[in-house]
Amino acid sequence: MSNTINEEQKSSLHWQKVSPWALLYFVVYFSVRFVKDGLLNLLPMLVVFVTQVENKLFWAQVAGGAAFISLLVYSFLYYLNFRFCISDDHEILLNKGVFKKERLTLKFGRVQNVNIAEPFYFTPVSLVNCIFDAAGSVSQEVVLPGVTKDYAQQMRKQIFAFKALQQNEDEQPALSEADLAENSLRISNKEIAKFGLMSNMAILAIAALAPFINVFIDFLEQKIIYKVEGFYQQELGMLANAATFAMITLIVMLVLMAVLLSVTMSLIRFYNFELYFKGQKFKRIAGLLERHQLSMSMDKVQSIVIKQNLMGRLLKRFTVECLQTSSGGIAAGVAAKKNKQTLVLPVLNSEQVDSVCQWIYPWFNSKKLLFKQAERALLYKNLGFYAVLPSVVVLLVCYLGEFNYWLSLGAFVIFTGLVSLSYQRYGYYLHEDNGRFYMVVRRGMIGVHYRVFELYKAQSARSISTYLMRRAGLESLYIQLASGQAFMPYIKKQDADFIIDFTLYQAESSNRSWM
Amino acid sequence: MFKNQQIMDLPTHSAISFMPLADKALLHKQLNWLAFYIPLIGVLIALCYFNEAFANNAQTHLLIGMPILIAVSMLYNMVNIRLQGFAVREHDVAFKKGVIWRQVTILPLARVQHMEIHQGPIERKLDLASIKLFSAGGVSADLQIGGLTHADCKNMRQFVQNYRQEDTNSRAEFINE
Numbered sequence A: 001m002s003n004t005i006n007e008e009q010k011s012s013l014h015w016q017k018v019s020p021w022a023l024l025y026f027v028v029y030f031s032v033r034f035v036k037d038g039l040l041n042l043l044p045m046l047v048v049f050v051t052q053v054e055n056k057l058f059w060a061q062v063a064g065g066a067a068f069i070s071l072l073v074y075s076f077l078y079y080l081n082f083r084f085c086i087s088d089d090h091e092i093l094l095n096k097g098v099f100k101k102e103r104l105t106l107k108f109g110r111v112q113n114v115n116i117a118e119p120f121y122f123t124p125v126s127l128v129n130c131i132f133d134a135a136g137s138v139s140q141e142v143v144l145p146g147v148t149k150d151y152a153q154q155m156r157k158q159i160f161a162f163k164a165l166q167q168n169e170d171e172q173p174a175l176s177e178a179d180l181a182e183n184s185l186r187i188s189n190k191e192i193a194k195f196g197l198m199s200n201m202a203i204l205a206i207a208a209l210a211p212f213i214n215v216f217i218d219f220l221e222q223k224i225i226y227k228v229e230g231f232y233q234q235e236l237g238m239l240a241n242a243a244t245f246a247m248i249t250l251i252v253m254l255v256l257m258a259v260l261l262s263v264t265m266s267l268i269r270f271y272n273f274e275l276y277f278k279g280q281k282f283k284r285i286a287g288l289l290e291r292h293q294l295s296m297s298m299d300k301v302q303s304i305v306i307k308q309n310l311m312g313r314l315l316k317r318f319t320v321e322c323l324q325t326s327s328g329g330i331a332a333g334v335a336a337k338k339n340k341q342t343l344v345l346p347v348l349n350s351e352q353v354d355s356v357c358q359w360i361y362p363w364f365n366s367k368k369l370l371f372k373q374a375e376r377a378l379l380y381k382n383l384g385f386y387a388v389l390p391s392v393v394v395l396l397v398c399y400l401g402e403f404n405y406w407l408s409l410g411a412f413v414i415f416t417g418l419v420s421l422s423y424q425r426y427g428y429y430l431h432e433d434n435g436r437f438y439m440v441v442r443r444g445m446i447g448v449h450y451r452v453f454e455l456y457k458a459q460s461a462r463s464i465s466t467y468l469m470r471r472a473g474l475e476s477l478y479i480q481l482a483s484g485q486a487f488m489p490y491i492k493k494q495d496a497d498f499i500i501d502f503t504l505y506q507a508e509s510s511n512r513s514w515m
Numbered sequence B: 001m002f003k004n005q006q007i008m009d010l011p012t013h014s015a016i017s018f019m020p021l022a023d024k025a026l027l028h029k030q031l032n033w034l035a036f037y038i039p040l041i042g043v044l045i046a047l048c049y050f051n052e053a054f055a056n057n058a059q060t061h062l063l064i065g066m067p068i069l070i071a072v073s074m075l076y077n078m079v080n081i082r083l084q085g086f087a088v089r090e091h092d093v094a095f096k097k098g099v100i101w102r103q104v105t106i107l108p109l110a111r112v113q114h115m116e117i118h119q120g121p122i123e124r125k126l127d128l129a130s131i132k133l134f135s136a137g138g139v140s141a142d143l144q145i146g147g148l149t150h151a152d153c154k155n156m157r158q159f160v161q162n163y164r165q166e167d168t169n170s171r172a173e174f175i176n177e
Helices: A007-012 A022-041 A043-052 A056-081 A120-125 A149-169 A189-198 A201-208 A210-235 A242-270 A310-315 A330-338 A350-360 A376-401 A406-425 A467-471 A493-509 B025-050 B052-083 B121-126 B150-162 B171-176
Strands: A083-087 A091-096 A102-107 A113-119 A127-133 A141-148 A183-187 A273-278 A281-286 A290-297 A303-308 A318-323 A343-348 A427-433 A436-444 A448-454 A460-465 A474-481 A484-492 B085-088 B092-097 B102-108 B114-118 B128-134 B143-149
Touching: A022 A043, A022 A056, A022 A120, A022 A141, A043 A056, A056 A091, A113 A120, A113 A149, A120 A127, A127 A149, A141 A149, A183 A343, A183 A350, A189 A242, A189 A310, A189 A343, A210 A242, A242 A343, A273 A350, A303 A310, A303 A350, A303 A484, A318 A350, A343 A350, A376 A406, A376 A484, A406 A436, A427 A484, A436 A484, A436 A493, A448 A484, A460 A493, A467 A474, A474 A493, A484 A493, A493 B102, B025 B052, B025 B121, B025 B143, B052 B092, B092 B143, B114 B150, B121 B128, B128 B150, B143 B150
Parallel strands: none
Antiparallel strands: A083 A091, A091 A102, A113 A127, A113 A290, A127 A141, A183 A273, A273 A281, A281 A290, A303 A318, A303 A448, A318 A343, A427 A436, A436 A448, A460 A474, A460 B102, A474 A484, B085 B092, B092 B102, B114 B128, B128 B143
16 A cells, blocks of 8 residues: 555546545444443543542543544544545546545555455445455555445446456466355254354353453452352251352352353354355355445465364264465564454354355365374374373372372373373375365364465475474474465375475476465 | 375475575674673672672572573574574575474565565674565565575665576476476
């Protein structure tokens, strides 16, 4: 993006304003930003207010009213200054800002995705937000709020047509008939609810409540625990264990609430999930409060992750993620996820996983992947470090604390089981299909995690070995991708060297764009 | 299933002949460690001077332990620097390092997003520098090579900047090298 524009262009530009309904978007947008960013900055003032001010209710009303009016005025001024235009040079130009005026220029060629979001407050007036994603980061995003759906779709077509034209000039292979056939997948809301059980959203929700946990516990103690305890004492006559039962009841209730919250959050995010795949492009529509339409070109996908945690195993469901570039490390990766740039297929059964993966990689069949496992030396090393050593520590604790020595045997059995499971999960599989080379790396313990990627997308390759590994002719292998890392420990040196050399050969000799 | 088809002579990274770091790289490393040890020794001397109980308990141990610790770390640095090496090939940069965990990292030039050259005060005095090469997706620099001469760093930066995949030889020629 640049912020310059020449004078000649300026005169011929046709600047447009967004619909007045976009004011609603700005009010919601700045409210959310105020809550997310502003409240933390106002915390010192809040402390002064709570400790020093006497007539709290009156002044809180005054401050709240002033904040609300400021928000409305600022949003209105922002709306007045918000203008956009599509230049003849295939650029989106945007004028925005109140105190600090900004002009953004986003070239069509740099647009990664055009997403269409339908917030609930735009539904009665049939308007949408058209989101142009430049590089998978929040800061490089242009949003045109309150435009018609037709206009947004026309913009998307125009940009993708321009990009296709550019790519054809770069000698992109023509799409086959199979590529142009449309595949679709719908996930029922009942299945989406299962994602709430599988995901860690409940933990995130609890983490968000962490600052208020003391207040919450005090409240529970005063209002609920005593009452539940009283109930057990009076109604059921359990005098001795009433307090314990009250505590257990409370914990069960909290867990149920967390699960309910998690399910609700999943439904808000993935409600009425629809996925389409045509011409090497994904289109996903989902969301309860905001129908978010995400489009993603396959060549932007750096790797595909298929994962299943403990709950997923019980429910026999997987989650599939199509990851884009997350340049800048973990923070950018998290930002990309937050910004909904990662295509998440929340709940799929194994047949659906195969079916969706086959849209992208026709060769993919999870049951026919013949993984090459890590060497047994990994099992012996991990048993030593993660089973025997911790068990010896437990034995020492039992000896010093005069606990039952059988505890250490129990710990040894559990640790050995987990180490063995983890060892068995490690595996890699290389595949050639129509002159393209792919790698699937598997890891896990109780759950399982697969990463599928095309070798030429690798960013760098690394081998690691210790003295004992070198003596046994072994190496561990890392392949850095633009969206994470593939790791395969303890494989034969000749295999690791071959994979590194071949990956480098693919990355260095391919003229195809990796990003 | 993967077919390991013959693709003539695949360039092998195990055959790379790595160049050693600059002559003054070891001196830089030792000075860096001394810059850590000297203030530490100063703090311990001050502690012994002002705290008699601490001095009585720890003085003998410190008098024996500190020289051994410094000697071991100096020896470790010698081995560490000797085991490090870098190589710039036509299409990638390779770097090996590590005493206990030996690592070889290879970064294709076509994947380099940006570079940084860093020179600290000791490095400036010794005319050394370190170069960091970043690719997409990495948490920090994918490749960080310290202990190079400043001129080597600038040459490497220029080489990487000038690299354009399409300018290099065609795929077939590349394989046949």
